[in-house]
Amino acid sequence: xxxxxxxxxxxxxxxxxxxxxxxADFFPLFRIDDGVPPDFLxxxxxxxxxxxxxxSLQCGGHHHRIRFGGENYDYTCFSDAQHRAHVPYACAVRQxxxxxxxxxxxxxxxxxxxxxxxxxxxxxxxxxAGVFHAAFVGDGDGGILFAGPSGAGKTTQATLWQTHRSAVxxxxxxxLILRSGDGFLAYGIPFCGSSKSCMNTVRPIRAIVFPEKGxxxxxAQLSAIAGFKELIGCISYTxxxxxxxxxxxxxxxxxxxxxxxxxxxxxxxxxAVEALSRALGTx
Amino acid sequence: xxxxxxxxxxxxxxxxLLMPIGEKTKEFNGIFTLSETGALLIDAIVKGxxxxxxxxxxxxxxxxxxxxxxxxxxxxxxxxxxxxxxxDDDAAD
Numbered sequence: 001x002x003x004x005x006x007x008x009x010x011x012x013x014x015x016x017x018x019x020x021x022x023x024a025d026f027f028p029l030f031r032i033d034d035g036v037p038p039d040f041l042x043x044x045x046x047x048x049x050x051x052x053x054x055x056s057l058q059c060g061g062h063h064h065r066i067r068f069g070g071e072n073y074d075y076t077c078f079s080d081a082q083h084r085a086h087v088p089y090a091c092a093v094r095q096x097x098x099x100x101x102x103x104x105x106x107x108x109x110x111x112x113x114x115x116x117x118x119x120x121x122x123x124x125x126x127x128x129a130g131v132f133h134a135a136f137v138g139d140g141d142g143g144i145l146f147a148g149p150s151g152a153g154k155t156t157q158a159t160l161w162q163t164h165r166s167a168v169x170x171x172x173x174x175x176l177i178l179r180s181g182d183g184f185l186a187y188g189i190p191f192c193g194s195s196k197s198c199m200n201t202v203r204p205i206r207a208i209v210f211p212e213k214g215x216x217x218x219x220a221q222l223s224a225i226a227g228f229k230e231l232i233g234c235i236s237y238t239x240x241x242x243x244x245x246x247x248x249x250x251x252x253x254x255x256x257x258x259x260x261x262x263x264x265x266x267x268x269x270x271x272a273v274e275a276l277s278r279a280l281g282t283x
Numbered sequence: 284x285x286x287x288x289x290x291x292x293x294x295x296x297x298x299x300l301l302m303p304i305g306e307k308t309k310e311f312n313g314i315f316t317l318s319e320t321g322a323l324l325i326d327a328i329v330k331g332x333x334x335x336x337x338x339x340x341x342x343x344x345x346x347x348x349x350x351x352x353x354x355x356x357x358x359x360x361x362x363x364x365x366x367x368x369x370x371d372d373d374a375a376d
Binding site: 225242257 | 291293295296297298300302304308312314316
């Protein structure tokens with residue numbers, strides 16, 4: 001039996017498989033000793049995907065959930081451009097803290113594929129932690145999250161902080177946020193989109209910033225409700241799952257109320273870094 | 284009439300919000316902040332009131348004339364229907 005154990009944030013996850021699971025991307029940075037007891041166990045097996053009788057496996061996107069017989073079947077699909085269809089290649093079935101992952105695919109297993117199919121954001125949400133779409137920057141001993149929709153300027157601002165403030169981009173695409181005492185911590189996670197910026201480290205959140213391209217640089221602190229409205233679009237969860245939705249709303253409300261949130265209307269220049277530094281009191 | 288299952292109403296940070304959920308979030312990228320009267324009317328819908336019942340509640344809670352309350356209620360419901368938030372009882376979600 002092949003074992004691989006990872007710590008992502010505060011959670012220990014173990015993969016168990018008859019076949020080896022190859023290292024991919026940044027996952028090796030998150031490996032820990034296999035002797036550490038896991039919070040979640042993922043049993044991976046190459047097998048025909050379960051297909052509840054009478055229910056079409058036709059997927060509408062990358063992830064697709066079917067609820068059948070009181071169980072959730074979470075399918076992950078690849079995009080078949082030729083046939084304009086999403087074809088399922090993995091199916092995760094949860095039983096408490098164990099996940100049985102069926103994989104039907106003519107290729108070796110690798111850890112990115114496995115964790116993508118497991119649905120980590122929902123697992124973490126059940127434990128009070130959320131995966132947010134944001135460029136996560138470490139500035140000294142604090143963390144700044146640049147959040148918002150694609151094209152808003154998250155990566156640009158993160159890169160500017162790296163260049164002009166000697167900050168580090170801990171993750172160019174995502175951060176795992178969870179409460180710690182009176183504040184919130186952001187953790188690097190192994191998924192970082194196409195950014196190639198990924199570190200396994202943690203920072204207390206100093207601010208969550210929503211960049212918006214503009215003609216000048218201006219910073220305004222947002223109310224908790226305004227922060228919530230921006231942030232709720234950035235948290236990952238299974239949209240078809242009302243319980244996950246409820247958890248996402250509660251956590252996002254907590255984060256928006258507990259962290260300083262800012263709107264940064266900005267140009268892609270050092271003036272944006274200075275304006276935000278001034279607002280954060282770190283210039 | 285009924286609230287579409289594609290939307291949820293939640294009190295967040297002291298305000299009442301109407302948010303899309305599930306697949307709806309892909310086509311509807313926005314959140315409504317409801318006024319006190321809007322929140323009351325949504326609550327009335329969730330509790331199964333029709334327009335007249337909701338208007339009566341509005342008139343009672345906010346001490347306004349019942350005819351004005353009815354007009355405001357109908358105007359609000361019409362807006363909700365335009366966004367697909369409010370559906371007829373027999374409409375499929």
